[in-house]
Amino acid sequence: MKEKTTKREIFEAAVELFSRKGYKGTSIREIAYAVGIKESSIYNHYKNKEDILRSIFDYFRDDLSSLRPSEHETGKLIDLLSPPDIFKLIFMRYANTENVIIDRIAKIIFSEQYFNPQARDFILNVEIREPIAYYESLLREMARAGKISETDCHFIAEELHYGFLGIIMEYSHVKKEGEYDKDTIQKLIRHVDFIFKHVQN
Amino acid sequence: MKEKTTKREIFEAAVELFSRKGYKGTSIREIAYAVGIKESSIYNHYKNKEDILRSIFDYFRDDLSSLRPSEHETGKLIDLLSPPDIFKLIFMRYANTENVIIDRIAKIIFSEQYFNPQARDFILNVEIREPIAYYESLLREMARAGKISETDCHFIAEELHYGFLGIIMEYSHVKKEGEYDKDTIQKLIRHVDFIFKHVQN
DNA sequence: GTCTATATTATGATAGAC
């Protein structure tokens, strides 16, 4: 769904409007107007308003899995880079997707987290628990490869991620869309270095 | 505004509904119905829907200032408790207000942060920057009192708070209203202890 | 201060011509 079909245009307009005015704060009318069609035409592409939101969530889920390094890549990374540098790389990938759509969807999910069960699930699992589990496995591999000392990998993973989440929270307000915020990158780097003072080999 | 006047009842019903269904997702009708009056009666107490939201934000701001320890109390705390214990105390106060209203308002602010300028300001300043500045000043006092070694107080304050924010993000979904989540408290304590391994005297 | 009644506008959604 990358070509500029009408369906895709509706999708993108909805993402933009939902992220800026909220799901409830955006009407089908507005979306249609942004695309340059009549509201009734929307229903040729999506069953209803909720169906648009659902498709936005689906897109986000698909994209996320493509962001996480593969097992093969992970192995190579551990060979080539220092443990802190690996985490800096991972954090930067998330923080700087340069994908405006994903940035916007992240905002939609955030603002819907208390009302929409799927959004809540994203926050709790996809944004919080899965990354921590992934970092934990990564740290275990690093320890196995002798790159870091044996430590409580789960706890270190939590410290890495919770701090990251806090920084990102500020980031989402500070940074301009699609841009790169030097100050935040600095914070992410410092954060990773700080945590790894505890885990040095 | 603590007595159960109609205005107060409207206020509380609005807080409950806004936190559960969102500001845009809640109608004046619903609020009135929850209170047991007609919608038109709402307008005898609040100018309009936005006025209710504004009064909710005001309430939150007033309450927050009462949470932060006074300068006098701060001095006493530094004398009596260890630096990590002081931060544990502060975090627990925020995390466990036992004030259902404040918990709910925090959710409203969170969900409105991208649409409402006042909510955005709360998140960015009241929830992120002011606490960090406060922790920094606290750490400086602790260093002056010889309780911790000289360190980059601003950075340590950031590490303390960003981690706290991440934990709270999960907490807001995990914990049941007004209750106490043992697991999260554990995380907060571990987090503070972790940071202070770097700052030990 | 609450009610009934009403005005006005916005909204999600459908029917049917082209």
Added chain:
DNA sequence: GTCTATCATAATATAGAC
């Protein structure tokens, strides 16, 4: 697949009786 027309409902808000 888009349009016009239309519907039904829901929303915010006001006027005025009691």
